[in-house]
Amino acid sequence: MTSSARELIKEVIPSFPVRHLGKIYTDTTEFMNINYGDVIVLQGRNFLVLRDEAERRFGIEDPKYWVKRCRDLSLGERYILKLVFHEKFEQKIGPLKINCYRSPNKESRILDLIRGDYRFMQGTTLIDDAGNPVRVLEVIRGKSLDNFVEDIDMDHRTYFHEKFPEILEKFMGSCEAIKCMHDNHERHGDVRRDHIFVEYETGAFRWIDFDYAYESTENPFGLDLFGLGSILLFITGKGVHDNVSLNSSPSGREFFSSLRPDDFFLIFPNRLINLRRLYPYIPESLNRVLMHFSIGTYVTYDTVEEMLSDLRQSHKDISSL
């Protein structure tokens, strides 16, 4: 490491152990080699690498070696650096499989598009010496929407009356944000409940991670809409109600056996979507929105606006309960 980076680290992060100071990288192509204590230099800015990011799903930690937690050595601010990783993989959505691609350029383009719109994560793109577009993302201090909802310690009825109206209102804001993307001919690509972060300080819902791209299809917004439906189901039900959870008690088994195939989610046929069967106080107008995603539906949403228009009525009904 050059003396200037060493001096900067000493000045900005005096507590950083000198023995861990590593190499300086101006080319991030070999991101697996970049580790704790290294410094990434991008267009004159120095970022000290603290660790690799990891995604926690279903209790398993999946390291993302191309995503680095860093500190900017000029001001000491924390950032997430997403390095270029052109990954292609098969994504399973219920019984279906689709080819999915990571596109750094798509994410950079969207970051430019939504700059200043705090319904989304914020960031900028800096180019390394090899021409790689590195996304420098501001850290959102908060927790993912699924954790936020699961951590609310109350029974469903109390949750639905006391907490849900505000959550629904904020979720509708998140839907508006996705609509804004679509209006600008962009798609989020990976709409899921852990890709909305609830900010600690403001309580705002903010979308993260826009780098998934897919082959073109006749229904360009289908995947995003499916994701929104899936999140709506989660926040309305305060969790997922499927064959496993419903069959876990004698009364649940009796209830489960009374359900019809049309009561379940089109994409995940083991997941209950007709939540009014379980919680009769859910207004018909909201349940009807959910039923657009059911196995039995004849009408699906083509656009976010169609769904939002129905949700606005639902929100009114819930607010007047």
Add this chain to the structure above:
Amino acid sequence: MNFKKILLAVDASENSTRAVQYTGIIVGGAADFQIELLYVERLPERDIFPDENSWEKACVEEKNKIRSFLDQAKNILVEMGVRPEIISIRYLKSSEFYGLPEDTRFRGVANQIMQAQQNGDFGTLVVGRRGVSKAEEFLFGSVSTKIIHHSKGCSVWVVE
């Protein structure tokens, strides 16, 4: 409406080949039909390629594949007795519908086909069908389903 003026919308799929064969059987050697073989260009998504060069290469490969399919489709019709002079080929480039005030890429192939049917006053519209599940149709959409639901002023043949 002239039912004998047929718009045969194809891509390079097996379903399209079946639609071509079906049309060939129906029309046979009749002289008073017109058939336009139409392909609406759908270039590979730029975002799924790491760089401009690999995307451009994929676009060229796709275009060649389609041009070859269109020639092949015409040959199939001729081999089935259809008169060559009543067959025309149209490759609708994306540049013909990109860049409009409202970007039409997201309007989908079905809308472009229906637009071509209206503009050309075709009385019959023929498409192949993949036979997708309800879940697939919800996530990815279906050209033939959109055409069945939204086409106006023509007969629609959906060949499975």
